[in-house]
Amino acid sequence: MSRLSAEEDGRAAAAKFRLDHGLGVWPLNDLVALIETRLDIDVAVLEVEANGGEHGLTMFDPKSEATFIGVAKTNHPMRQRSTLAHELSHAIFRDWTDYDQQVPVARAFREQRADAFARHLLVPEDSLRWFLRDRTAGEISLAHLSSVVQTFLVSPAIAAIALCSAGFIGAQTKAEWMVLRTPGLATQFGWLDQYRTLQADSSRTRAPQRLLTRAIRGYEQGVITVETVASIRGIPASEVKDELDAAGIVPKTVEPEFLRAKDLPAVESDRAFLEALDTLDDLNESVDERIAGM
Template identity: 60%
Template structure:
């Protein structure tokens, strides 16, 4: 199979394994964490950074990170793309290798992401047997599956709804253009607001909040993990009823302390070796001036 076919098959297998059906996927961060057990974070990084995947070669733990951004559709496709790399175990040393040689893996991960986000069966269920499509139909697909016009256009072409020329034309459209034109700009702004927030891995945050409640972790540490001011973190924790437990200091009574046997014989020998003036008996005086 070529890269496109491998990506399509793997995406279908992933949906079947996790009983995801053919419907649009919701919160991808939560979904990936829940069905795979991987840690996923939305990070505050540079504008040119999209996503990364790391794996502990010894323990096998996997971490997926994506950048927070004002482009929610890109963030979702990046998450799905990185999941594709994990699915195919594309563990490559970033310090070595020919980037051109990785072209196959990148195409395959792109295909996995596209078919995961817009499965052909789900698209057919949504559009049915309608004839010629309009830009309004493209907009509906973009909004329903929460993908970019480019991904939607490719999926529509693969499903036989549009020809190559229309695919290329629609791939040049932007999500804000469609959202404004077809009245779902408020929905898009809500998606933008969500994709701009940093998010800590849920399991890590759970452990941190548990430690805070037990009185062994500061509110500042929880705030740093979430990327918010300490005052905001404290207010939210208080509202949720999370109060640090009092941890009293247990003092021991003197009678409970163990007996200590101290051998002072070496000290006695040293003192006996000194003359009455405090100089070594056989030593040579030094000028400290």
């Protein structure tokens, strides 16, 4: 039996994902929330340098069988969405390993399949046919391209490829539209304010929801400080404190238990450990003195 191409494999997986999760033909809004609430996957938006065009990664821990997707924060919201969908493909196909696949999958094939999956997930051909149901081939203008980009929150390049694949435009128009930029379309067709809002959202870091939930639960129990919660979110502790207070989330008050001296357990001192601490203190003082004298 012949094997599916990367395009066919990605399209089929995207259609199955939409079907399995009841997404229909509708545009997908918050991809981070969709992935975290529908799948056993943690997602984070990170403040990292996107070197060499790498804007996302997928990691799998074989010991805990936990999957993690990370994407870079950016002022290019459409790119961030396509990166998220691309990395989701790697997670669905378990591209981090070939050991459980009968035929090893080449890296190029995996990347092509992930690109196809992302495009068909974000803007399926059936969705375009529904969205442009009153239009036929030859009637699609630049304004329609702008509407597709605005509604499905994809780049003009992805929108142009999808429109061509669905039979709405030809190869020449696709090539012309693929080089357009989202800010230009948003400015020309009056939705630049919406685009700025999307930029603001994609430019913020975002902690994995499950991790943050556990941290807040720990804060309520009095075992995690507000500074720890703030470090997870990447914002000032004072801002987190105000948000938690406004939500009525406060640390549990633990009444101290008083014991008599004779009820306390015997304490065995580790003399070697204490001596090591003294040595460390002396070393720190020496370093401080040298710095002060410079």
